[in-house]
Amino acid sequence: MSPQETGTLSRFGISEGEVAHALGRVKVRDVDYADLYFEYCQSDSVSMEEGIVKRAAKNIGQGVGVRAISGEKTGFAYSDELTKKDLEIAADTARYIANSPSGETPVAVTHRSAPAHNLYPHERTQIEVTTPDRVALLNAIDAEARRYDSRIKNVMASFNTEYKIVVVATSDGKMVSDVQPLSRLQVTCIAEENGNRQIGTYGGGGRVGLQYFQEGDRYLDYARQAAREAILNLSAVDAPAGIMPVVLSGGWPGILLHEAIGHGLEADFNRKKTSAFSNLVGKRVASDVCTIVDDGTLPYRRGSLNMDDEGTPTGRTVLIKHGILRGYITDKMNARLLGIPLTGNGRRESYQSVVLPRMTNTFMLAGESDPADIIRSVKRGLYAVTFGGGQVDITNGKFVFSASEAYLIEDGQVTRPVKGATLIGSGPEILTKVSMVGHDLKLDEGIGTCGKEGQSVPVGVGLPTIRIDEITVGGTQA
C-alpha cells in the first residue's frame, strides 16, 4: 500500500464535508490555527523467554485529536468515537481557549497531497508478518544466543511492529496523509558464572518490515551481540569515579547529542526561555570540529517521517555548525511565535497527545580523525561503546547518560571492561570539550524512544568516534 492509496478519510468513516464543518467550528475569530489529526494504529508484539514464545498481543486504536491555537494558548480534545457529533464536541472543547463564539463557516479542504517524501516505500516495510514467522524468528534467536556461550542462561526477545495511518487536516485548507510502519527487534541475554549474573541487550529496527531483520541474518547478529555483552560483563571491574577523558564510539552513544543539546534546542523551551540554550543562537556551544544536524529524511530510519504530525515535510536542520549554535527545531506554533523557520519537527505520540517540537534523527557529522588515534591519545580514561538511557534537566542544562558497555583506556590501549556507570555533564559546555572527531560516523541500530511530557516517540541518533577531554564518570572507584 502506498500512502496515496490508503491514507484517506474514508478509512475513518468520515467525509470531507464533516472535516470542513468541524474545522469551521474550531477555526473561529481568535484561533490562529487549528487542525484535526486522524489516526489508526495497529501494533503487534510477540515475546519469548525461557525458550518459549509465550506472549502475543495485538492492540488497535483509532481516534481523532482536535487542536486550536490562539496566541500561546492551545485547546485540545480527542475522541475515540469518530462520528460527526463527537467531532463537534471535540471542536467546541478545543476552541474554548479562544473565548469566541462557535464558527459556522466550514473550512473547505482545498489542497490534498501526499507527503513530500517517500522514505519507507512498501517493498521493505511489509509489516503483515504471520505469527508463525515471528515465532520462528524468536526461536532462532534463542538458539543462537545459547550457542554463543554456555554461560548464557536466559534469553528474552521481543518483536514489535506498528502500523499507523494518519490524516492531518488543517485550518489553512490542507489535507495530507501518511502510512507509517515501524518495527523493532530486541534481545536480552542473562549470563551466569559462579553466582555472578550479568545482562546484555541488543536490538534494532526502523520503518522496515521482517525482511530487514532477515537481510544478512541481522537477527542472529542481534542475538550474538546481546550474548557477547552479557558474557563480557561477567569480567567487568568497578568503574572509576571522577573527571577524566572519555572516548565515545560511533552509533548509539550519539544519545549524548540527544540529551546534551537536542532537547535544549527544542523551540518550545526556548520560546518560554526555560532552556539553558535560550539566547545562545550565534554563540559558540561546541568546539570547531562539531557539526550537528537533525534529519528526519533518512530512508527507513526509526526517527524518520515523510511528514511531521502537522503535515509539514520533514527536513534536515543544522543545529550546530563548526561549534556555533545555528537554530532550533520547531513545530508550527513555536515557529510562528518565535518568527523562525518551520523545520518539520512537530510530533505527537498519538491522537491523544498534543504536538510538541521533537527530534527525529540527531547526529554529528564525521570529522577527520582516525578512531584508533583517538583512543591512542588518552593516557587514562574511559572508552564507552554502548549506552542505556539518558535524561536532561533542560533548565540548568545538566544531563546524564549511562554506559552499559565500557572499558578502561590505559596508556592509549583499551584494557579491562568496567561495570556500567552514569556520565554527567552540562549541555552548553560539554561539546566545547570535544577535541577529536572520527571519520567513522555511524547511526544507531534503531532502538531509541524519546520521552517528553509523558509522550514517547521513536527517534534515531548517530555519532562518529569522539574524544571528550573531560566529563564526570559516576563509577564507584573514587
Next chain:
Amino acid sequence: MTTPVPTYDSFADLAQDMLARAKQRGASEADVIVANGETLSVQVRMDAVDRLTKAREKRLGLRVFFGKRSASASTSDFSKPALEQFVADTCTLAQAVVEDPVSGLPDPAKMTSDHPDLDIYDSTTLQTEQQIDLARRGERSALKADPRITNSEGADFDSSSGRMILGTSHGFLGQYSSSSFSLAVSPIASDPDTGAMQRDSWYGVQRKFSKLEQPERIGEEAARRTVRRLGARKVTTCTAPVVFDPEAAGSLLGNLCGAVSGYALYKGASFLTGQLGQPLAPEFVTIYDDGRMPGGLGSRPFDGEGLPTRKNVVVDRGVLANYLLDTYSAKKLSLTSTGNASRSVGESPSVGPTNFYLAPGTATPQQIVESVKHGLYVTDLIGFGINMVTGDYSRGASGFWIENGELAYPVEEITIAGNLKRMFAGIEMIGNDLVFRGRIASPTIKLAEMTIAGQ
C-alpha cells in the same frame, strides 16, 4: 451514523458478551477488561491558560486461552462488526503461539468476594474555569514567593475519573470506579548575579478533591524548592554518607519494587533472585505494600486478575519476607499470588505495587541531617543508571552538601554510585516524615556511604 454512548451496565454486558464469543470460538478460558474514563487537564503558564485538554476514552482488552496457549489484544473500536473480528483475531493469535505449561486464569475459588469501600472515588466534577483558577492560584503563589522566581514552566491541574470492569470465563465479574485530582507547580528561578537558571516543582495528588492541599501551599513549596537550588556547584569526588529526602528515597524504594517483582525474579533478572527469607536491611527497616489503604493512590479492591488485594509485608524487620506476585509469576516461583497483578488493557498481567512504602522511623529529618558531619543530601535524581540484575547503581544527583550537620550549599552535576543490595543494608536512619504523594512513598533515609563523583 451516530452510536449511542454505552452506559455502565452495557459495558458489563459487553464484557459478558465478549467472554461468550471467545468461548464460542473455542477458547477454553478468557478474561476481559473494559475501562473507560474522562480527563480534564489545564496548564496555566505565566498567569495565562497555556493548554487545555479534555477527553473521554474507552478501551476493551481480551485475553484468551486455548489450553495452555494464550494471547491478549485490545481495541477502542466498540462497534459490533469490529468486535467480532477482534475476537476472531485474538483467538487466531493464541493458537499460533507456543504452549506455556504455567499459563492460565487464577483458581476460581480465590477470586475476590468482598467489596471493600476503599474511598478511591470522588464524584466531584470540576468546571474548566475552576481548574484554571486553581492552577493559576498555585502558580501565582510560586511567582510571588521570591523575587528570584522569574519564569515558570507552568502549573498543571488535572482531574480524571474512570471505571474498570473485569470479567472472567469462570463467572467472575468485578468493577470499581476511581478518581484523581492533582496540581503540580514548576517555577524557574534565576540567579541575580550569573543569570543561571534552576527549576524544581512541587505537587499534590489525591483521590478526593477535598483532600488536595491548598494551591497556595503547593506553589510556595515549589518556589522554596526551586530558589534553594540557585548557586549549585560540584563537589570533589569522595565517599560519604548520603541522606535521601522523601522524594529521592521514594525513587530508591521504586527500584526495590522492581527487584521484588515476580517477573524479574523468575527470569533471574533481579539482584534479589533467591533472596526470600534473607536479611536485606537492618532490623528497623519494614516495607509494606498495602492494596487496601483507604484513599490510597494505589488502592483497588481486586488486582488485574480479580484476586483480592491485601497488605503484604515485603521487608519484615530487615528480612525480605515477600515478593510481589501475580498468578503466573507465583507459579513460576512455586509461591502463591500476593494480589499484585497489574494490568494494562490488552496486555497479559504483570506485577506492580499498590501502595508501597517504608514504615516511618522516629528521627526528624533535621535530626538525620544533624547526624552527618560531611555528606550529601539528595533531593533529585536523574537518569537510568541502574542494573537490576546486579543491583549496580549510578545516577545523576542534585541536592545539598552537608557540613557539620547543616545544609551548607546546593550541589549539582554529580553522580552517586553504589550497589542497591549494599545500599539497603547500609540504611542507618529513617525519618518520621512519611507522606503519600503517589503509589510509592518513603520518609527521609540516611545511607552509610556511597561514592560521589564530581570534580
